[in-house]
Structure formats: C-alpha cells, structure tokens
Amino acid sequence: MNESEMLDLVDESPEALYALLAEEGWGDGLPVVAPTEERVDAMLSGHRGSPDEILAVLPPRSGACTVRMAAINAVMAGCPPAVFPVVVAAVRGLARPEFNLRGVQATTHSVAIMVAVHGVIVERGGYNAGFGTFGPGNRANATTGRAVRLILLHVAGGRPGDGDASTQGQPAKYTYCFAENAPASPWPTYPHCRGVDSPSAVTVAGMEGPHNIHDMWSTHPGPILEKVASVMTTLGSNNAVMSESEFFIVLSPEHAQQAAAEGWSREDVQLFLYQHARVSRALKERHFAARGLEPPWMRSTDDPDAMLPITGRPEDIRVMVAGGPGKHSCVIPSWGSISRSVTVPVDSW
C-alpha cells in the first residue's frame, strides 16, 4: 500500500464522505462506499495479476488506470467483487484506439458509455438480462456501469465543464449497463458475431440512451422492424449526418423470436434495416451542409429522390437480444462514426 494514495477521513458517515467528495471535486453526486484498504483488497481478491498493472492511460487527464485504481472506483460504486472482471475488461476496451475515448469524453454531445455484458459472467456476476435490464433494481448492472463512470470522472478527468464538455449530458452518464439475454435469443451470442469466442465478454460503445420501440400488434417481423427503421432515421442524431456510424438494436426476446420463427437470421435483420432505414438526398441536403461525412459512393449520389441508407454498411447495425417478456425493443443511436464499439473477452478469475 502506498500511503501517499490515501486520505484521512473523520468517519465513514455519508456526511463525511460527501464533504470529502465536494472538497476534492470527486463523485457523481450520489452516495459512495468508502474505498478502505480492506474493501479494495476484497475487490482485488480474485485478480491473479499485479494490482499495479496499468490497464490503460485514460484521456483527457492521462490518468493511469491501474487494476487497483479500477478496484477503488468499483468499491465506491458499490460493485460486488464478482463483477470486477467486467469492469477491468471494460477499461481495456475503452482504451482501444478505435473507441476514441478522448473524443467521447470531451465532446459537446451527450454520448454515454454503454456497457453490455455477455456470456457466463452474466449469471456468475448476478447480472439482470431479463425484465428491466437497462433499468434499476439490480446491483451488478447498476454498479458496473457506475464504476466505469466513476473511473471516467476520477482517473480520466471527465468532469462536466472540464474534461467533459457535454452540453446537456444525459441520465445514462450515471450508469449504463445491461446484459445480453443469450438463453432467450434465437441467434448466436453477440460476441460470437464480432469474432470473440471467450466464455465471457463485454462490449463498450459510445451511445445515446435507448429509444423504445413498441409493437404488440404485428405478427410478422417486417412491421416491427419498420418501426425500428423509423426511429433509426431521426434527423437529430449524429447517425443521420455521419453515414458510417453504428447503431445498437436491442430486440426483446419476443420480437427476436418472431423474426427467427419466420427464418430470419441476425444478418437478415441487419439487411432489412439497412434497406429500410433511409432518408432522401433532398432531406439530407436540406439539413446537413456537407457530404464529407458520407462514404464516397453515397457522396456521389445527387438525385434528390434517391433514398440513402442511414448507415453505410449493414454490419454496423449491431443486433442483440436482451430484456424479459413483452413487446418492447429499443434503438440505440451512437455518437457517430468517430467512435467504434469494442467487444473484448472478460478474463475468468
């Protein structure tokens, strides 16, 4: 233990902790758990490597996120130790160059970091992949997303108005974690389609909050997915102006099974949405000054009636299954083509 990394606290009361957080400019505004040596050691107890290993150097502060530093923030967030491997893997994912964390942190956009959990760690870590997977009520979901945010605030220096220039922010910046419901999915797991075949994995992505898709009436996948396409083509999202951006389409098990029952694969869903989520050249021309953020083939299309896909490639429409019973799915627009989602294995401890 390095004494210089520690602070004296009068007591462990919420009031004393709040006072310290306010003095230092730390925290997300909610109560935290005091990161004592005993609790941090417990968080690290399953980790086989050195706690001093640097997982990533996080911008804009260029903070060194060691395993121990991740554990300190995981304690503060309230994480049970069983989810700590997911937090560690998420930090590794955020540091990948294609994620462009510096941009995600610093932009005026409201982008938040979505954390999707896959594989055996879902059950082992106690994640909720069913009813209300994006919502409150489950410690693993709530605290994993929160731990990532606290790391971004503390280690990475993404304080609102300082390292984080987001004009309005969004609630998903507090915590944004859900779990893939693989047992209820008719298709191979999401990491498999990204070429990650480890028993557990985590996906991190710079995204808006989810937009609900309600369809309890349709008996065929077409009308359900047409509603998805309708939400995908909203002109206010960055996806509309940056035409090579990702979407996440999180289908409820029932919507996914309706598609699969008619023989649709995940790729069929992607292709359908690619074909139907389109806006005309005339509409794009009216709203967006330049074509520089379109792929070259799209840029050369002048016909005002031409219907242009909202994203340049079907595979950038990322499809997975999560949630419980019911006819509600969601579309999650992204920050744009300037950040790419990353799926990485979660080490088994």
Place this chain on the structure above:
Amino acid sequence: MKIFRPDGAIAQPPHTLTPGRRVLAGARIGVLDNLKPNAGLLMTTVAEPLAERAGTGAPLVLTKNAAQPAPEEVLDQLRREVDLVLTGSAD
C-alpha cells in the same frame, strides 16, 4: 480511518505549447480548421491579416475532424510548411 484516493497518478505529463514567436516578420501562417461551424471563418479571418503583416503570402489552411486527433500527414505538412498555427477554435 483512511481511504484511497480514486484518481491516481498521471501517466504522461500534458503536452506543452511551443513558445510563441517574438517576431512575426517572415513567419509562415497556418490554420488547422476542425470544421466546426465558424471555426474556419474565425481563424482564417485572423490568419489572413497576420500573414499579410508577416509578408509570407496566403495562410495554409488544413482541416481535421473535431472529434479525432489530426492525422499525422496533416501535422507533418504543418511542421514542414508553416511556422505558426492557429487552432483550437470551435463553434
């Protein structure tokens, strides 16, 4: 009781800016436009009279995406062809 700080060490010192030129005469002026609305307009409006005073012709204006680091070839060209760069403006 003692608790850990949650921020940790800084791994790399922040980049420092090159000291400004004391004499403008003869300095080649560049603009690195991040393509945010009005950024290019504002910076070229400032750069043009500077370049005129320096006597080095029109400023070199290059662009980058606001959300990503400038490509290495853009930085290389600026290093080769200008002595002073205006950048960092947004909307």
